[in-house]
Amino acid sequence: MSHTYKYPRPALTVDCVVFGLLEDQLSVLLIQRAADPYRDKFALPGGFVGIDETLEAAARRELAEETNVCDLYLEQLYTFDALQRDPRERIISVAYYGLVRQVNHQPAAGSDARAVAWHRVDQLPALAFDHRAIFDTAYQRLQAKVQYQPIGFELLPRKFTLTQIQSLYETILGRELDKRNFRKKLLAMDLLEPLEEFSRGAHRAARLYRFNRSRYRLLVKQGLHFEL
Amino acid sequence: MSHTYKYPRPALTVDCVVFGLLEDQLSVLLIQRAADPYRDKFALPGGFVGIDETLEAAARRELAEETNVCDLYLEQLYTFDALQRDPRERIISVAYYGLVRQVNHQPAAGSDARAVAWHRVDQLPALAFDHRAIFDTAYQRLQAKVQYQPIGFELLPRKFTLTQIQSLYETILGRELDKRNFRKKLLAMDLLEPLEEFSRGAHRAARLYRFNRSRYRLLVKQGLHFEL
DNA sequence: AGTGTTAGTGTATATTATACACTACAACAG
DNA sequence: CTGTTGTAGTGTATAATATACACTAACACT
Numbered sequence A, B: 001m002s003h004t005y006k007y008p009r010p011a012l013t014v015d016c017v018v019f020g021l022l023e024d025q026l027s028v029l030l031i032q033r034a035a036d037p038y039r040d041k042f043a044l045p046g047g048f049v050g051i052d053e054t055l056e057a058a059a060r061r062e063l064a065e066e067t068n069v070c071d072l073y074l075e076q077l078y079t080f081d082a083l084q085r086d087p088r089e090r091i092i093s094v095a096y097y098g099l100v101r102q103v104n105h106q107p108a109a110g111s112d113a114r115a116v117a118w119h120r121v122d123q124l125p126a127l128a129f130d131h132r133a134i135f136d137t138a139y140q141r142l143q144a145k146v147q148y149q150p151i152g153f154e155l156l157p158r159k160f161t162l163t164q165i166q167s168l169y170e171t172i173l174g175r176e177l178d179k180r181n182f183r184k185k186l187l188a189m190d191l192l193e194p195l196e197e198f199s200r201g202a203h204r205a206a207r208l209y210r211f212n213r214s215r216y217r218l219l220v221k222q223g224l225h226f227e228l
Numbered sequence C: 001a002g003t004g005t006t007a008g009t010g011t012a013t014a015t016t017a018t019a020c021a022c023t024a025c026a027a028c029a030g
Numbered sequence D: 001c002t003g004t005t006g007t008a009g010t011g012t013a014t015a016a017t018a019t020a021c022a023c024t025a026a027c028a029c030t
Helices: A055-067 A131-145 A162-173 A179-188 A213-221 B055-067 B131-145 B162-173 B179-188 B213-221
Strands: A003-005 A011-022 A025-033 A046-048 A073-080 A091-099 A113-120 A192-198 A207-211 B003-005 B011-022 B025-033 B046-048 B073-080 B091-099 B113-120 B192-198 B207-211
Touching: A011 A055, A011 A073, A011 A113, A011 A131, A025 A055, A025 A162, A046 A055, A055 A073, A055 A091, A055 A113, A073 A131, A073 B073, A091 A131, A131 A162, A162 A179, A162 A207, B011 B055, B011 B073, B011 B113, B011 B131, B025 B055, B025 B162, B046 B055, B055 B073, B055 B091, B055 B113, B073 B131, B091 B131, B131 B162, B162 B179, B162 B207
Parallel strands: A011 A091, B011 B091
Antiparallel strands: A003 B003, A011 A025, A011 A046, A025 A113, A073 A091, A192 A207, B011 B025, B011 B046, B025 B113, B073 B091, B192 B207
């Protein structure tokens, strides 16, 4: 199981910036490395790309192996290529960012990872390699994207209240939004299906909504685009 | 000069979608392949990434070698990773898109290329590999990006008239724009320096302008962003 | 001197974004 | 069972922005 090439090739990895809501705080999934280099340091989950798998498949495999997280929205972010980003050898890494709906399925440490945990984006520890730069790129992209594509819903449960989604947007964008204007705009897009279900708990119950994915696809086809 | 790795690695290439204006038509730089696979077919310029060069450096090197084009705006586009995109072996390609100011420096065929030429984007021939998909992605990105970042200027000479830039935008976006509104918005951004020079030719001379890059950077820092 | 072609300019209207405050309802405590 | 507390839910007036639209100015050429 050894392979010879005429010219030396950069190694190829994927790294994943997975966002989720932990106690209503935007958080990122980090592992603590079990091996050198950067042993014990925090890092993004990721690993080498097999010869017979797509990048996205590699990202999903590594996430499952290292963190036990699966079934998530994943999208390619950027390819990081600095010459010295890894002290071992030349490694080029294709970064993906992901959104998970429930932070329920507790992440479980797997191979290569001493521990896995969610970390609030405003309280990140120092990261290994150039992972801080990768994270920054992902966070910027999330902030930009959330304003013109309805990906925020990927972070919420399938049924949610308008208040929930508003506070999600406030968390991501880092600023407050006007309740009435937010609801007006959001409902005007006609992407949310009101349900006959209501939230339970102390205080007045709020109506639950569901994101209508097929309606979204239809609107995109017709040239209309979501903008918040 | 032979290298052994424990596990097989995908090969890594860069491909470039270089846009330019040829006779006022948005065009793309294509080579005609000199070697198999896809010998004689049209393709995007590109090639393998060396172990000691960044992706952008590889893109610039390949462009210079194959097409003699240099000094251009270049930006990473997307990484293409389908399993069978190359019939020879597993190759992952990082695509870049570029904008060149003058289509003067006639492209000259170099290694790997039988011929190099500009092709209007609305009259592209069939392309080798998955290069059609790469081109489509690049064109979409250009159309999207031109509306919120002033990259269009990279396609024009350093001194240009308002009519020139308007018709450039019309070409890229594929629709007509209102002259007065376009000028109003563009000038309101305060990114163009009016010069005391005028175009020459048949008919009334038009004032020349210059893009003020440092002013642009300043505005971006202050949170203001270009939007057309 | 006249003709043809492009350069250059302002205003009125429609659309969209913003700012803002009260009532309705449910749970819980007493 | 009633009062208190905390969240849900709703409309309008104003400001800002986008759009639609037509004529005069300047130069080159005949």
